Structure formats: C-alpha cells, structure tokens
Amino acid sequence: MQPTDDFSIFPITTRVNAAGRLSIAGHDLKSLAETYGTPLYVYDGATIRHQAERLQSLFRQYYPGEAAVAYAVKAYFSHALAVKMAEMGLGADVVSYGEIRIAQQAGFPAEGIHLHGNNKSQPELEAALAWGVQAIVVDSLDEMRYLEDLARKNQRRARIWLRITPDLRVNTHPHIETSHADSKFGLHIQNGEAAEAIRFCKNSPHFHLVGLHTHLGSQIFQAEPYRKAIEMLYEVADAEGFVPEEISPGGGWGVRYTEADGPDDAEAWVRTVSEAVAAANHQRGWKLPKVILEPGRWMVARAGVALYRVGSQKMTPNGTHIVAIDGGLADNPRVALYGAQYTARVVERPSDPPTEAMRVVGKFCESGDVLIPHILLPPVQRGELLATPAAGAYQLSMSSNYNFAARPAVVWLEEGRVEVMQCCEQPEQPGWWVYTP
C-alpha cells in the first residue's frame, strides 16, 4: 500500500492543512474548487521557479561556458504564464504562429526564441524573420530552400540551427520518440541530409548558420543517449568544417507521474550534456559553444494539479468499482494517447487509508476515457474532490472541446494570492459556439 504522507509528486508547497485537507501554497483546494468550479487546474508558482532555478544552478555547476534554458511552450502556454516565464529569464521554444505571438506579447526577448516545427508556414517563418529570433530551426532540405527564398524576398539574414536526427533509439513511448531513422523530424545523418544542409547553409548569403540542434523525444530518464547524440552532432559538424557557436540537445527529461516512478532530478541530464559538449570541443581545440536546453514537461508538469469532482459511481458485473469525475479525455488526452499513468488523492481526506480498489473514469463518450484504470483510495462520495498531480504538462495544451466541454479555469498560486490565468470557457457567451459575424 502506498504511504499516505508521500506528496513528492505534488507541487513542493503541498501540505495537509489544519482541516485535514490538501492545500497548495497555503490555499485550501476545496475552497479553490468552490470558488472557481471544477475541473480546475492549479499551478504552483514556487514549483516552477524551483525547476527553473535548479537547471540554471546545475549549468553553473557543470558547464564552464555560456548556457541558457528555453521553455518548450507546447507543454502549457497562456499569456499569463508566458509573462511569468519571461520574467524568470527563460527563453522560449515555439512551434506555431500563435505561440510566436503570445511569446512576443509577453515580453520574451527575440534572442531567446527558437522556432521549431517540421512544416512551418510562410506566416510563421516571416514572423520569425521579422522578429529576428535566436534561431529558425531548419527541419528539412525542402524547408531550407523555401526559407532561403523567403529570407531573400524579405531582405533578412536568418539565424539558423539545423535540426539533426541522429537515428538513435531512446527508451520511451513510440509516440514521443523523435530521433530514430524513420522519424518525420529533422535532417537525418544516415542519408547524408545533415551534411548537405550544413554545406548549403554555410555558403548561403541569406543564412547565418549558428548552431546544431537535436531533440530525442520526451519522458526520457537516461542521460547516455544525449551524450551519444552530441557526439554525433560534432562528427557531422567536424566532417563539414563547421564550428557551432550554439548547441541545443533539445528537451525531453522525464518527470514522475506516480510514486512508483524513479527519481527525476535533472542533475544527470545537465552534467552529461555539459561534459559531452565540453569534451567534443576540447578534443577539437574549438571554443566552447553556448548550450541551450529546451525543457517543457520538466518545467511545468509537477507544478500543475487537476481538481475534479466525483459524480456517479457503479459496480460492473465483473466487480469493477467505477468512479466518474467531471473531466477526463477533453482536458487530459494523455491517457488515451500514450497510456499515461496517473495517481490521485481525495482532497478532503488525503491521509485516510486507501482501502478501496476503483477505476476513475471521465465523463466523455469514449470507453478510452479512463483517467486511472486501477487505484486504491479511501471510499469517496459524490461531490468530493480528487486531485491529480503531475497535471501541468501536455494536458491543457492538448485539451479539446470534445462533447462541447468547456475548457477549465486555470489559477496560479502564490502564498496569500490566487491569480486567474484562464477563465473557464462559458457556453452561454455569444461567440463561444455560435458564429456571430
């Protein structure tokens, strides 16, 4: 049986308060649910700052050159979050016109922005050219030629990173693995495209080729693939006589979703990346490049908690106790997409012994709308609240209006202060679902 006092996958400010209920940053979660409605997503400011500072301090400890952290905003983004991330001194890794605009309006400096994506549109590329971002990350030979043409027409010289695919396998779910030989992402080394792109970009008057990038995938807990990938980037660069000023081994470091998951501290990640880059440059007598990591999940997953209210319960003929909550697939498609595993606590009685086996399901019209297939919890009643930790990444950013569900409200918590980052969508409001010209 899991220990009931272990809140290590919850935000760092999580406590059981004097009323015996779960609280985050001193805020009683039951009161928050009453004020803002459910489902409700809460983000703990202290946890996000803790994650950002941890990476920044690990770089100071392990990397002798310049280093930066760029938040991969697809994990979760909104205007309010963007403003806070920019204030923390982070860069941003963006993949769409919408993300570019939010980052720009929130005050991120152009020098910290990378535009990624395997099929960037003309408006996306032109917005990045006009803004003068740190890097447009070229994903294919086709895109390279297209972008050169746009740069010429717009009379801009684009700062370029090349996304290199090292054709390496990493141990994660196939849907979030990006660096194997059949990946849709990047310029593959194996077929000579990486080398060809380096030659082309070095000689183009419309490009300033500054760096190489790779992204191995997501929810990775081993550092060795990063070392191997960095060595491979340096081998192609060396063969083409290109000395990178910037190196980005992407993001992807994993986080804990349940108590059974292993530790997720980023020390091994930052140390291995730092050592690998330093060694590759030392060996060649090259000047150390700036290293840029792009964590998405690791920055925000632990800070977020989803609060749901319990509704119907039933017992199936084969003895499964089903507990339905007022959210699910529409606000969190990760279970259906990747078989992601979650845990939950009863907000009103987090420390009660978990004596009942149950399946927690959502309210949406899909049998795959299961949040937790099997969990032991204290008995729960209609109207009580379940808190799901590690809900901060790839949930709301992948959420939908399936069944015309309204996307939930999102609040940011500081000690003594609650800030609404997003209101719950309102079906009664004109314009939400009726087209008003």
Ligand SMILES: *Cc1c(COP(=O)(O)O)cnc(C)c1O
């Ligand atoms: C998605 C992505 C990231 C972030 O991945 P996480 O697993 O969330 O850290 C970083 N870089 C690129 C290019 C990505 O596509």
